[in-house]
Amino acid sequence: MNNQKLVKIGVIGAGNIGGVHVREFQKLPDWCEITTITDASLPLAEKRAAEFSIPHVAGTPEELIGSANVDAVIVAVPNQYHAPLAIQALEAGKHVLLEKPMGLNSESARLILEASRRSERTLMVAHQMxxxxxxxxxxxxxxxxxxxxxxxxxxxxxxxxxxxxxxxxxxxxxxxxxxxxxxxxxxxxxxxxxxxxxxxxxxxxxxxxxxxxxxxxxxxxxxxxxxxxxxxxxxxxxxxxxxxxxxxxxxxxxxxxxxxxxxxxxxxxxxxxxxxxxxxxxxxxxxxxxxxxxxxxxxxxxxxxxxRLRMSRHFLECIRDGKEPLTSALTGFTNxxxxxxxxxxxxxxxxxxxxxxx
CATH class of the missing domain: 3.30.360.10 (Dihydrodipicolinate Reductase; domain 2)
Structure with missing residues (x-):
């Protein structure tokens, strides 16, 4: 990654999709490291942490988002939680990779879009296709x-x-x-x-x-x-x-x-x-x-x-270079x-x- 510092990633959601994201980002050790994971079911988060050698399990999403050991947050939870967690992460100065759909509806998607513009952080929707x-x-x-x-x-x-x-x-x-x-x-x-x-x-x-x-x-x-x-x-x-x-x-x-x-x-x-x-x-x-x-x-x-590996690398490139993701907040809002x-x-x-x- 051209001697750039590693992006420290926290994962909210330890289910199947969260596990997929962890596996792909861990294929890019010169770009990033998964430092923290959490889930509504802490036993599941602890299981994933052991499975993928993730050093820290946060007790709540708020703890993960507030961690100084997290630069970027992957949001892989049910749709109704996308907007609250993405907005909270953006307002805390974190970059966000958000599972699809961007919002529960266009109203919540608009709130995410506005938060991403205010934050000047990377917000990318995970449309791997x-x-x-x-x-x-x-x-x-x-x-x-x-x-x-x-x-x-x-x-x-x-x-x-x-x-x-x-x-x-x-x-x-x-x-x-x-x-x-x-x-x-x-x-x-x-x-x-x-x-x-x-x-x-x-x-x-x-x-x-x-x-x-x-x-x-x-x-x-x-x-x-x-x-x-x-x-x-x-x-x-x-x-x-x-x-x-x-x-x-x-x-x-x-x-x-x-x-x-x-x-x-x-x-x-x-x-x-x-x-x-x-x-x-x-x-x-x-x-x-x-x-x-x-x-x-x-x-x-x-x-x-x-x-998924190409998508993960693109997310990290956008963070590094400050460029707009291919699947930006605006594309997510449009959908x-x-x-x-x-x-x-x-x-x-x-x-x-x-x-x-x-």
């Missing part, structure tokens, strides 16, 4: 103009039987902010907008459905169900998003649906000079030569360090703004205009 090798290659072709003007795109992720943690925070609107739309749909929205060249969304029309969860059907293997809990979120969402430049994006996601699906995320970009598709880790560039359709397959390199509009459109049955909400 932007760092996957194939989307990166497609994005490079888009930037070079190989696709021309992208006038429409389609993206989505259909899980046939994948409702996570029925009755837990995953399926409670007040704690998660929504169902598959805010859980996996936010990934596809973020990546699609990125690959389209980051156009500004100006209007949204959408619909959400809850046909499986309330009947305790479509249950997946992720998380432990709480049958005494609540399911008040959607299990499928569909939306059309229009951009300032006239381009459009359709978004379809589900946790549960009767559909022939391979359970993989997909994106299709349609441009004036060419197109691109991404599904199941493989991509295609599509164009026409000599009046004949032509496709080029795009695969990730055999020796690929992985998207939340669109998601809120989809839910609102579903409730009202009307198109939602975004011009005055920025």
């Amino acid at each position: 932007r760092w996957e090798a194939v989307p990166m290659a497609i994005h490079e072709q888009m930037k070079r103009g190989e696709l021309g003007r992208i006038y429409t795109a389609k993206t989505g992720w259909f899980r046939r039987k994948g409702i996570p943690g029925w009755g837990t925070w995953f399926t409670r609107m007040d704690q998660s902010g929504g169902g598959p739309l805010i859980d996996i749909g936010v990934h596809m929205l973020d990546l699609a907008l990125h690959l389209m060249g980051s156009p500004k969304p100006v209007s949204v029309y959408g619909a959400t459905y809850a046909e499986f969860g309330p009947k305790r059907r479509g249950i997946g293997t992720w998380g432990k169900p709480d049958w005494s809990g609540v399911y008040d979120v959607e299990d499928l969402a569909s939306a059309m998003i229009k951009m300032e430049d006239g381009s459009t994006l359709t978004l379809d996601v589900s946790w549960a649906v009767h559909m022939d699906t391979d359970n993989t995320p997909f994106i299709h970009l349609m441009g004036t000079e060419g197109g691109a598709s991404y599904r199941g880790g493989e991509g295609k560039l599509l164009t026409e030569k000599f009046d004949q359709p032509l496709e080029t397959v795009v695969r990730k390199p055999q020796e690929d360090e992985g998207e 939340n703004l669109v998601l809120d509009a989809i839910y609102e459109s579903s409730r009202t049955g009307r198109e939602v205009r975004l011009e005055e909400r920025w």
Whole structure:
């Protein structure tokens, strides 16, 4: 790291995602060190500390954020705690890597955005799909103009039987902010907008459905169900998003649906000079030569360090160089703004205009 001092990292959230972040950052010992971890379940935090040789377990998030031995905070907790913890960390002068979605809703995301601007610290949202090798290659072709003007795109992720943690925070609107739309749909929205060249969304029309969860059907293997809990979120969402430049994006996601699906995320970009598709880790560039359709397959390199390691390094580079992250606070706010509009459109049955909400 060019003789720069190591970034000292504290992790709030010792669950599965917190553990993933620890593993990746520990692959960068010349850049950083994990000094502290905490969790609502201190025994779990202590288990992770022993597993990863993390020297200190903080009793509370407040203790971790206030530690002089922490420069940057990873927030890997349920959605309802994203804004309070991210804002507290930023106000304490810490850099923040925040799990997706940025906020429980656009109101909380706006508060995080404002706090990040006041703090002049790095706030990055952990949308790791932007760092996957194939989307990166497609994005490079888009930037070079190989696709021309992208006038429409389609993206989505259909899980046939994948409702996570029925009755837990995953399926409670007040704690998660929504169902598959805010859980996996936010990934596809973020990546699609990125690959389209980051156009500004100006209007949204959408619909959400809850046909499986309330009947305790479509249950997946992720998380432990709480049958005494609540399911008040959607299990499928569909939306059309229009951009300032006239381009459009359709978004379809589900946790549960009767559909022939391979359970993989997909994106299709349609441009004036060419197109691109991404599904199941493989991509295609599509164009026409000599009046004949032509496709080029795009695969990730055999020796690929992985998207999460690239994302982790990018976060540290932004801290070191003072540059804005690729998945900045503004991109996170944009995602939340669109998601809120989809839910609102579903409730009202009307198109939602975004011009005055920025």
